[in-house]
Amino acid sequence: MPQTDKQVCIPPELPELLKQFTKVAIRTQPPDLIQWAAEYFGAMSRGEIPPARERSEQVTLSNWAELTPELLKVLHSRVGGRLIIHADELAQMWKVLNLPTDLFNSVMNVGRFTEEIEWLKFLALACSSLGVTIAKTLKIVCEVLSCDHDGGPPRIPFSTFQFLYTYIAEVDGEISSSHVSRMLNYIEQEVIGPDGLIKVNDFTQNPRVRLE
Secondary structure, three states, rough: OOOOOOOOOOOOHHHHHHHHHHHHHHHHHOHHHHHHHHHHHHHHOOOOOOOHHHHHHHHHHHHOOOHHHHHHHHHHHHOOOOOOEHHHHHHHHHHHHHHHHHHHHHHHHHHOOOEEEEEEHHHHHHHHOOOOHHHHHHHHHHHOOOOOOOOOOOOEHHHHHHHHHHHHHHHHOOOOOOHHHHHHHHHHHHHHHOOOEEEHHHHOOOOOOOOO
């Protein structure tokens, strides 16, 4: 069968399309390249955003451990009840848990920490990276700090909650000190029992407690 001299027409957009696909695929490193490619080009054909970002985030988490309340609890146990910890020592603990370096640096910058770090303040800011709201952040802090093993709700001393709420609100900068004082006074007088402990439900399910 004789060969034809018919020239193959290459779409002008093809080189750039393949170039972008290759760059995203290398950056994303999907576990199933063919399936991911089908999703990628399928999204493009529908005018949607290709699944590069979601996959890329998964790869990031495969290189770095995702920060969770459980890992923060491990970190808290390794601090060993100290109120002050040296930055280098804490950085090493963070590294051993394979947590993201950029997150550590971000917490350090937001808290304006230097060589000597107030652990509870650092912990509060680390928890804030997981909590969308101040109430959610304080809930996570309570879960990390609580030592109850009887299956009951997480709880911490009210004095600790008072310190953490005041600090987080101060860093947030959008909550007046008078509002913080009103909420703390109400909780102390109307919610806290004789044991001096505050439970998560005391500030997450009480309609009169509005932390923000």
